[in-house]
Amino acid sequence: MLPKLPRDNLLELCRRMFVIRHFEESLVPLHDKGVFGGHYHLYIGQEATGVPAISCLRSDDYLFTTHRNHGHLLARGAEPKRLLAEILGRADGLNKGKGGSFHSVAPTLGFLHSSGVVAGIIPLSTGTAYASKALKNGRLTVCLFGDGSLEEGAAPEAFNLASLNKLPVLFLCENNGKYGAGRAVAAGQSSSMAAYPLTDLPKAYKIPAQLIDGIDAGLVHATVSEAVEKIRRGEGPQFIEAQTVRWPGSETNWPSVPHPTDSSLAWDVSGVQEKAREWYRSCDPLLVFARELVEANQATKDDLASMERQVKTEIAAAVEFAVASPYPKPEEAERNFFA
Amino acid sequence: MRELAYYEAKFEALDEIMAADQRVHLINGTFLSLSPHRHVFQNLAKKYGDRMMSPPISELGFCGLATGAAMAGLRPIVDLSTGSFIYEAWPQVANEAANAYSMSGGQTRVPVVFHLFHGLRGGGAAQHSGSPQAMLWNCPGLEIAIPSSPRDVKGLLKTAVASDNPTIFVDHVRLLDLRGEVPENDKPIPFGVADIKRAGSDVTLIATSHTVQVCLKAAEKLAKEGIEVEVVDPRTLVPFDLATILSSVEKTRRVVIADETHQSCGVAAEIAARIAETGFDKLKTRIRRVSTLDVPVPYSPPLEAHIGPSESRIIDAVRASVA
Structure with a gap:
């Protein structure tokens, strides 16, 4: 379902989902051509979780994210060209090339630190929440992590700290392995986590936890809005698990795009290779959202096609900017690691 | 005071x-x-x-x-x-x-x-x-x-x-x-400034933490033998004040480093490497380390005492460096 929001807001959510999708798809050929070398993780398939969830926040709230951070930063309004420059290790990158894909941050948007250690941010998020409570500034922290993060001991330690101290933090677990196609391919989810369903873990620490469909933008928006309200009222931490179905392009070690996204796929997936067709037909949150907008008469197919064209132009310009951006000077490696 | x-x-x-x-x-x-x-x-x-x-x-x-x-x-x-x-x-x-x-x-x-x-x-x-x-x-x-x-x-x-x-x-x-x-209203001590805890002209004895106090006692005993030890305490490892240490080494030309970290890749190892790299020409004899021996710390008192940078081990190392 669509979030209960005015039309302009709905279209903006849609635009940001397009930005994420086309940004992420643009990375694959850049990597394959050797324009950047490091490993990278794409947010494709999770757009309807991050975009509506992040739209529920105040501009001064804190967010923590992991190695799969591109979508979160873009959902919050980070400039695609500077994020892309960071991923390419360039001087114009968000972190001046010192962080890369895993560690992109944007402190002005509330992203202070992105960790490539899957549960690294969970204790940190209790810290910003502790500071907000001490400073009485009403700022909330959202901690965005994947299901694998719960396997590290940092997660339960942080849940205990957050619950005991009623800290203003939302733990938003994005489980992109709805059918167990995550880390343990072709195995059940419980193959790597004895606490299953995953919400059992926060519940053991008396943190209210719920499981939702992360493909349903309306449900994500309603659930996150309600959780955020409770946290702002001083009720302590909340946990949401949003389930999505893993994008077939990330089934291999290095991402590959099974079919370039185009909003027309929302109504016709016959051109998609058979192996990936079902995902694009029923599990692609962006295409679900596009269909819902048209069905609810909030946009026409032409509106969406025109919006997508503009986004593609913006991403093409971002690629041009990032590729043209210079590398940092080698001596910079020896500088600026102390404040 | x-x-x-x-x-x-x-x-x-x-x-x-x-x-x-x-x-x-x-x-x-x-x-x-x-x-x-x-x-x-x-x-x-x-x-x-x-x-x-x-x-x-x-x-x-x-x-x-x-x-x-x-x-x-x-x-x-x-x-x-x-x-x-x-x-x-x-x-x-x-x-x-x-x-x-x-x-x-x-x-x-x-x-x-x-x-x-x-x-x-x-x-x-x-x-x-x-x-x-x-x-x-x-x-x-x-x-x-x-x-x-x-x-x-x-x-x-x-x-x-x-x-x-x-x-x-x-x-x-x-x-x-x-x-x-401790003076009243004392100023904060900036990082990266070593302190000469005892002045001396014969051997530079570098130490940190509690081992500085052990070295000061050792220095008093060595003074009675006519060996004047200069005890230098870096006070911070990062940043590290190599300049103060090198100027002491320039004077004494002998270095002993006493420290409680284990010997391999320990604090003494790093300080020794820095002195050797930048002040080798100032040295009259090899650098000596008195570190905790490379074993898990044993419980029994005589065993624990045996592995640490004790006063007697420090004195032996200083004597050896002037011998």
């Missing part, structure tokens, strides 16, 4: 720091380990209880909490108590706190202090006698302060809390009752 016990100077610093800056919060512990002086912490708790947190036994969790709180504008001081417990928090200290500033391209500051008691304490055995400062020195992005006197603990603690970088504050329980001069 006014004289204070080490623990009194340390708590005078904590009191002044907390009074001056509302952003300072104390996370975990009493900053006294198992010392009997609990009343001083209680006095502090009465005044600043609303800025103290007593977390569960979750070193990884609360070191992360303190690091995150520092990112968001507080200045937390975390007491890990026994130094070896920082191993439980390694991912947050070495992989998050140490890297955040660099990784963010200089945008995210992490003004957190991790306080710990390192070293041989008498019966601590292998899991409560660790000296993790050598491993942490191998982790760029952390400042490391290591006081050896009442005046230094006060002045260095103030600088540690004022620093915008994550700082490891390495303390030693065997220093807590040491008495020494």
Whole structure:
């Protein structure tokens, strides 16, 4: 379902989902051509979780994210060209090339630190929440992590700290392995986590936890809005698990795009290779959202096609900017690691 | 001049720091380990209880909490108590706190202090006698302060809390009752400034933490044999004041380094390497190390005493260097 929001807001959510999708798809050929070398993780398939969830926040709230951070930063309004420059290790990158894909941050948007250690941010998020409570500034922290993060001991330690101290933090677990196609391919989810369903873990620490469909933008928006309200009222931490179905392009070690996204796929997936067709037909949150907008008469197919064209132009310009951006000077490696 | 016990100077610093800056919060512990002086912490708790947190036994969790709180504008001081417990928090200290500033391209500051008691304490055995400062020195992005006197603990603690970088504050329980001069209204001691604890012309004896005090006693005994030892205390490992050490070496031309970290890749090893690289031509004899032997710390008292940088081992090394 669509979030209960005015039309302009709905279209903006849609635009940001397009930005994420086309940004992420643009990375694959850049990597394959050797324009950047490091490993990278794409947010494709999770757009309807991050975009509506992040739209529920105040501009001064804190967010923590992991190695799969591109979508979160873009959902919050980070400039695609500077994020892309960071991923390419360039001087114009968000972190001046010192962080890369895993560690992109944007402190002005509330992203202070992105960790490539899957549960690294969970204790940190209790810290910003502790500071907000001490400073009485009403700022909330959202901690965005994947299901694998719960396997590290940092997660339960942080849940205990957050619950005991009623800290203003939302733990938003994005489980992109709805059918167990995550880390343990072709195995059940419980193959790597004895606490299953995953919400059992926060519940053991008396943190209210719920499981939702992360493909349903309306449900994500309603659930996150309600959780955020409770946290702002001083009720302590909340946990949401949003389930999505893993994008077939990330089934291999290095991402590959099974079919370039185009909003027309929302109504016709016959051109998609058979192996990936079902995902694009029923599990692609962006295409679900596009269909819902048209069905609810909030946009026409032409509106969406025109919006997508503009986004593609913006991403093409971002690629041009990032590729043209210079590398940092080698001596910079020896500088600026102390404040 | 006014004289204070080490623990009194340390708590005078904590009191002044907390009074001056509302952003300072104390996370975990009493900053006294198992010392009997609990009343001083209680006095502090009465005044600043609303800025103290007593977390569960979750070193990884609360070191992360303190690091995150520092990112968001507080200045937390975390007491890990026994130094070896920082191993439980390694991912947050070495992989998050140490890297955040660099990784963010200089945008995210992490003004957190991790306080710990390192070293041989008498019966601590292998899991409560660790000296993790050598491993942490191998982790760029952390400042490391290591006081050896009442005046230094006060002045260095103030600088540690004022620093915008994550700082490891390495303390030693065997220093807590040491008495020494601490001037009223003393200034904070800047990082990266070594202190000549005793002047001498024959051998440069470099030491840190409690071993500085052992070296001072050894120096008095050696003076009776006519060997004048210069005891140099770097006071901070990061930043490191090599210049003061080299000028002492220029004078004495002999170096002994005494330190409680294990010998391999230890603090003495790194200091020896730096002197050898930049001051080899000044040396008249080889550099000698008196470190903790490379074995897990044994419990039994004579065994523990055997492996540490004892006065007798230090004296032997100094004698050998002038022989």
